[in-house]
Amino acid sequence: MKIIFEKRKSIKQVEESSSFAPKFDKNGLIPVVTSDYKTGEILMHGYMNSYALKKSIEIKQAVYFSRSRKKIWHKGKTSGFIQKIKEVRIDDDQDCVLLKVKVVGGASCHVGYRSCFYRSIPLNSLGKLKLKFKDKKKVFDPKKVYINQKNPTKL
Amino acid sequence: MKIIFEKRKSIKQVEESSSFAPKFDKNGLIPVVTSDYKTGEILMHGYMNSYALKKSIEIKQAVYFSRSRKKIWHKGKTSGFIQKIKEVRIDDDQDCVLLKVKVVGGASCHVGYRSCFYRSIPLNSLGKLKLKFKDKKKVFDPKKVYINQKNPTKL
Numbered sequence: 001m002k003i004i005f006e007k008r009k010s011i012k013q014v015e016e017s018s019s020f021a022p023k024f025d026k027n028g029l030i031p032v033v034t035s036d037y038k039t040g041e042i043l044m045h046g047y048m049n050s051y052a053l054k055k056s057i058e059i060k061q062a063v064y065f066s067r068s069r070k071k072i073w074h075k076g077k078t079s080g081f082i083q084k085i086k087e088v089r090i091d092d093d094q095d096c097v098l099l100k101v102k103v104v105g106g107a108s109c110h111v112g113y114r115s116c117f118y119r120s121i122p123l124n125s126l127g128k129l130k131l132k133f134k135d136k137k138k139v140f141d142p143k144k145v146y147i148n149q150k151n152p153t154k155l
Numbered sequence: 156m157k158i159i160f161e162k163r164k165s166i167k168q169v170e171e172s173s174s175f176a177p178k179f180d181k182n183g184l185i186p187v188v189t190s191d192y193k194t195g196e197i198l199m200h201g202y203m204n205s206y207a208l209k210k211s212i213e214i215k216q217a218v219y220f221s222r223s224r225k226k227i228w229h230k231g232k233t234s235g236f237i238q239k240i241k242e243v244r245i246d247d248d249q250d251c252v253l254l255k256v257k258v259v260g261g262a263s264c265h266v267g268y269r270s271c272f273y274r275s276i277p278l279n280s281l282g283k284l285k286l287k288f289k290d291k292k293k294v295f296d297p298k299k300v301y302i303n304q305k306n307p308t309k310l
Contacts (some may be wrong), residue, residue, distance in 0.1 A: 001281040008310045015266050015308060018286040020276060023309075033188050033197055040195030042188055045251040059277055089272040090286065093308040096200040098272045109247050111170050117244040117253045120174060123215055126156040131173040131245065153170060153248040154178075155163045155194050 003054045008094075014093050023095040024050060029065060030097055034108065037086035037100035043108035044116045048097065060085045062099055068152040079145045081105045103141070110152060112138030158209040163249075170247050178250040181204060184220060185252055189263065192241035192255035198263035199271045203252065215240045217254055223307040234300045236260045260295070265307060267293030 006013075006021040013019050024030050029047040036043060046064040050055065052072055055063040062083035066073040076082030083101040090097055109116040118135035161168075161176040168174050179185050184202040191198060201219040203211065207227055210218040217238035221228040231237030238256040245252055264271040273290035 003281055006283060008263075011308045011310070014310065018288070020284040020286050022265070031186055031200060033200060035195075040190075040197075042190060042195075042197070042253055044245060045186060045188060055204050057276060057278060058281075085278065088278065089289070090266075090276055091200060091258045091271040092273070096178060096271075098197055111247045113247075116246040116251075118247070119173070119245055121212060121243040121245055123212060123240065123243065126158055128159050128161060129175040129212075131175050133173070134244070135216050137192040151166050152180075153166050154249055155166065155169065 003057055005050070014094050018091070021054065021094055022050075022090065022097070023093065025095075030095060032062075032064065032097045032099060032101045034083065034101055037102055041115055042117055043083075043101070043103065043114070046155050053097065056085060056099070057088060060150070062101060066152065075108075076104060078149065079105070079107070079110075079140075081107050101128070103105060107139035110142060110146065112140050112142045114139050158212055160205070169249050175245070176249055177208065177245065177252070178248065180250075184222070185250060187217075187219065187252045187254060189217060189238065189254045192257055194243055197269055197272055198238075198256070198258065198269070208252065211240060211254070212243060221307065223309050230263075231259060233304065234260070234262070234265075234295075235302060236262050238263070262294035265301065267295050267296060267297045269294050 006019045008021045028049045032048050033048045039121050041081045049065040052063045052065045062075045064073045082104040085101055087100040113135045121133040122129050161174045163176045183204045187201045187203050189198045204220040207218045207220045217230045219228045237259040242255040268290045274286040275289050277284055
């Protein structure tokens with residue numbers, strides 16, 4: 001037997017019941033927030049399609065859909081930084097997923113940092129704002145881990 | 156003087172510099188993850204357009220763009236549950252914002268719960284999954300707070 005999503009029938013069903021009826025956008029994607037299961041630190045923000053969501057729940061490892069590469073992306077397959085899922089949550093209108101994970105190797109960001117959110121936006125400036133680096137040390141060297149791989153960031 | 160976003164010129168600039176060059180999608184939106192500044196608990200997932208992001212930084216309160224209502228949404232204006240911004244972070248490729256906030260009144264979810272992520276998806280089941288309620292008590296009664304307002308959830 002496979003995982004089956006319920007049809008979205010009413011607001012009450014979606015918000016107040018135990019019926020699992022996730023909503024995918026017109027590209028077939030649902031946003032995913034990934035946090036460290038112990039510290040709660042937010043590690044990254046990605047997307048899943050229907051297949052990736054079912055697969056993640058089934059194998060208890062984060063499987064995303066890469067929008068830049070346009071394909072299923074089993075996080076950690078290349079880098080070794082597998083995300084073991086400890087808990088999955090869904091939000092009120094079921095159009096966003098929250099993963100609580102244990103990261104093998106301790107890094108989630110392709111730039112080399114533990115979290116993708118390594119820079120802070122100043123709150124008391126105007127004009128061109130200068131981002132502040134909050135994580136100063138990289139956990140790994142991307143050049144050594146992603147050999148011959150294109151950087152996924154799009155301008 | 157107003158807040159000015161930089162142009163996105165190179166991957167190095169976007170990922171490794173202090174240049175603030177956020178990326179908005181083709182609808183002009185950027186996803187936003189909002190967490191409690193003290194506990195790290197993830198409260199909600201929303202969107203901002205360029206105006207909302209600048210405004211939020213400027214007034215240090217969360218201002219989103221409501222996709223269902225198709226307008227700027229100063230969180231808490233109706234309910235009183237203003238989100239005071241303590242920190243703003245941006246991710247590696249600058250296409251996602253993280254807010255760390257203090258919530259006036261303690262609720263962030265229009266259904267009445269503290270966090271929108273009040274239900275957990277079981278990890279050891281197949282077929283039709285049954286969501287588990289993790290927050291059992293609502294912080295407020297939506298019927299009393301949102302009088303004559305349409306529920307924003309879309310099926």
